[in-house]
Amino acid sequence: MIDASELANSVKHPFRNILKKRNRPQLVMAIIMPMFEILTGINSILFYAPVLFQSMGFNGNASLYSSALTGAVLCPSTLVLSRL
Structure with a gap:
């Protein structure tokens, strides 16, 4: 240091x-x-993703899984875009 x-x-x-x-x-x-x-406003969408998915008709677990899947897709896409 x-x-x-x-x-x-x-x-x-x-x-x-x-x-x-x-x-x-x-x-x-x-x-x-x-x-x-x-x-x-993507940060607010991601923060409220479970609530949004639940309001679209997904049950509690499915809304959390959908939110996790969205985050899982965003991570590799960020890595791909950062390589460009």
């Missing part, structure tokens, strides 16, 4: 470095992805 701290302190102008061309894809993804999640 001491070595990592010394290495971090040795970087000159860290905020200026993050704006360099080689760091732009990471910077754009760090800003765009959370903004897109907030604007689309």
Whole structure:
């Protein structure tokens, strides 16, 4: 940890470095992805997924399984999209 701290302190102008061309894809993804999640409301849909599935007619266990299946599909799709 001491070595990592010394290495971090040795970087000159860290905020200026993050704006360099080689760091732009990471910077754009760090800003765009959370903004897109907030604007689309996907987090609230996923949070209320069991209630939504239950209101669509699924029983208690099926609504939880449907919610788990949705999360299980989102995880690999995120990994596939992150490789693009």
